[in-house]
Amino acid sequence: MNISLDIWTWISALLTLFIFSFLYGDNPFYKFAEHIFVGVSVGYTIAITWHNFLYPDLIIPLFKQGNLINLIPAFLGILYFSVFFKNLSWMIRIPIGFVLGYGSGVAIPAIFQANIIRQIQGSLLTPKLLERTDLLIASIISLFGIVCTIIYFFFSREQKGVSKIMAKCGIIFLMIGFGASFGFTVMARVSLLLGRLQFLLRDWLGLIR
Amino acid sequence: MQRSLPLGLCFIMGILMIIQFFSPHPISQQFFDTIIKWIRIISAFALVLGVRSISLRHIEAVKRRKSGFVYSIFTLLALVITAVLGLVFGIGPKAPIRTIFNNILVPLGATMFSILAFYMASAAYRAFRARTFEATLLLISAFIVMLGMVPIGNWISPHFPAIAEWILSVPNMAAKRGILFGVALGVIATSLKIILGIERGWLGGRR
Numbered sequence: 068m069n070i071s072l073d074i075w076t077w078i079s080a081l082l083t084l085f086i087f088s089f090l091y092g093d094n095p096f097y098k099f100a101e102h103i104f105v106g107v108s109v110g111y112t113i114a115i116t117w118h119n120f121l122y123p124d125l126i127i128p129l130f131k132q133g134n135l136i137n138l139i140p141a142f143l144g145i146l147y148f149s150v151f152f153k154n155l156s157w158m159i160r161i162p163i164g165f166v167l168g169y170g171s172g173v174a175i176p177a178i179f180q181a182n183i184i185r186q187i188q189g190s191l192l193t194p195k196l197l198e199r200t201d202l203l204i205a206s207i208i209s210l211f212g213i214v215c216t217i218i219y220f221f222f223s224r225e226q227k228g229v230s231k232i233m234a235k236c237g238i239i240f241l242m243i244g245f246g247a248s249f250g251f252t253v254m255a256r257v258s259l260l261l262g263r264l265q266f267l268l269r270d271w272l273g274l275i276r
Numbered sequence: 277m278q279r280s281l282p283l284g285l286c287f288i289m290g291i292l293m294i295i296q297f298f299s300p301h302p303i304s305q306q307f308f309d310t311i312i313k314w315i316r317i318i319s320a321f322a323l324v325l326g327v328r329s330i331s332l333r334h335i336e337a338v339k340r341r342k343s344g345f346v347y348s349i350f351t352l353l354a355l356v357i358t359a360v361l362g363l364v365f366g367i368g369p370k371a372p373i374r375t376i377f378n379n380i381l382v383p384l385g386a387t388m389f390s391i392l393a394f395y396m397a398s399a400a401y402r403a404f405r406a407r408t409f410e411a412t413l414l415l416i417s418a419f420i421v422m423l424g425m426v427p428i429g430n431w432i433s434p435h436f437p438a439i440a441e442w443i444l445s446v447p448n449m450a451a452k453r454g455i456l457f458g459v460a461l462g463v464i465a466t467s468l469k470i471i472l473g474i475e476r477g478w479l480g481g482r483r
């Protein structure tokens with residue numbers, strides 16, 4: 068056993084144990100660690116925002132390079148504070164509108180390309196697939212699954228006959244998909260848990276190598 | 277004015293962003309880069325509102341000696357100390373904020389997410405009881421994927437990892453793509469509604 072003498076390792080280990088204590092029930096140790104987490108997260112975000120965004124994108128261009136066009140985003144940003152004045156509070160809509168318009172405008176072609184065009188391209192059966200039987204079968208099953216899943220979510224017409232059968236197949240694909248996603252997520256969490264246990268037993272207590 | 281100005285700005289920005297996507301001209305690219313910088317600056321100002329909100333909530337709790345106000349003191353202290361250290365000493369690899377990040381933020385975040393493993397296992401026990409055909413499918417699929425990812429799965433049968441991989445890349449992908457199409461169409465429809473001013477919930481209030 069080779070216990071760490073590093074103060075930061077001790078702080079990490081104790082905070083880790085405090086969070087794990089929630090498995091027993093809500094308690095002051097957990098609450099302490101939780102509140103520290105919130106405070107540090109916000110403080111860290113402030114520092115990162117200043118050094119990565121505000122200083123290089125606003126302060127340097129505006130005050131060191133004399134780039135006055137940066138007054139526009141600065142003005143739009145300051146309009147967020149109009150919410151503190153009753154008569155001017157409507158002005159907060161201006162920066163929100165700007166950001167929302169940007170986000171919506173960027174999302175339409177980007178989402179269309181990435182989530183529709185590319186996904187359709189990935190689902191289509193191409194002559195190249197004929198070279199390998201296993202890939203061809205997998206692609207046919209995949210294409211069938213996609214069509215069935217879409218039909219399951221198509222509520223504009225009553226599902227009967229063939230569409231009802233396909234919708235049922237859609238449920239099967241969805242359930243397998245949800246199960247797989249669940250299993251994958253659980254394993255990711257277990258991996259994190261093992262990482263923490265490894266830290267406690269190796270880095271802190273020195274019980275394992 | 278109070279509604280038309282923000283709506284107009286939203287419309288113009290939306291249309292400009294759609295146009296620039298299809299234009300490979302350097303001016304269009306430069307415009308896009310400038311707008312991204314502007315958005316980052318504007319969002320940084322919005323952060324002030326968030327910090328103010330969380331600080332006021334905890335200051336209020338301390339002032340009124342609400343139950344658990346001691347924790348609010350810790351939150352405020354952690355916030356101020358981290359922010360000041362970050363602002364004064366920078367965020368370089370050897371800056372004090374990196375030590376805080378590596379020894380407080382990362383372990384706390386990882387542990388928070390890792391304890392979810394226990395709650396997911398407990399939820400799964402209640403939800404996964406194979407009462408119906410669909411629930412059985414869910415159970416079997418999750419079981420195979422989990423087993424296929426650990427050495428014991430390979431030890432039971434060398435086929436487990438391959439089956440898990442197949443489930444993830446074929447039926448799982450098919451279901452995900454089916455859902456993704458719906459989500460994408462929903463995002464596009466909502467974005468169009470926002471740009472065209474049909475969706476006005478973000479304006480808030482009536483004035």
